[in-house]
Amino acid sequence: MNNDFWRYNRILYRVHWGQKDGRDGERNIEHVRIFEAxxxxxxxxxxxxxxxxxxxxxxxxxxxxxxxxxxxxxxxx
Known part of the structure; x- marks a missing residue:
């Protein structure tokens, strides 16, 4: 993904859906595993x-x- 799309996507997700879904820790682990791969x-x-x-x-x-x-x-x- 290009940087502009990625930045927009993150802002939209966090503003619209919020961060209170209980997945913050799980999401971070997923990101680390993807990066490591x-x-x-x-x-x-x-x-x-x-x-x-x-x-x-x-x-x-x-x-x-x-x-x-x-x-x-x-x-x-």
């Missing part, structure tokens, strides 16, 4: 960890939408 040159592991991270973040966003807007958890983000 990239640093060690293990592309397949980095890809797998990133895909899992994106999926888990999607779950958090869907649940937050349900609470905030009354939408079903199964609705797409």
């Amino acid at each position: 990239i640093q060690s040159g293990d592309g397949p592991l980095a890809e797998l960890l990133m895909r899992r991270h994106v999926q888990s973040t999607g779950v958090v966003i869907r649940e937050a939408r349900q609470v905030r807007y009354g939408r079903r958890a199964s609705d797409k983000v």
Whole structure:
């Protein structure tokens, strides 16, 4: 991701959905593991960890939408 998109994405996520989802520690661990996989040159592991991270973040966003807007958890983000 380019830096502008990444910065915008982080701001949007934190402002809109907040940081109170209880995943801060877990999210940090995921980021470290992804970075370590990239640093060690293990592309397949980095890809797998990133895909899992994106999926888990999607779950958090869907649940937050349900609470905030009354939408079903199964609705797409």
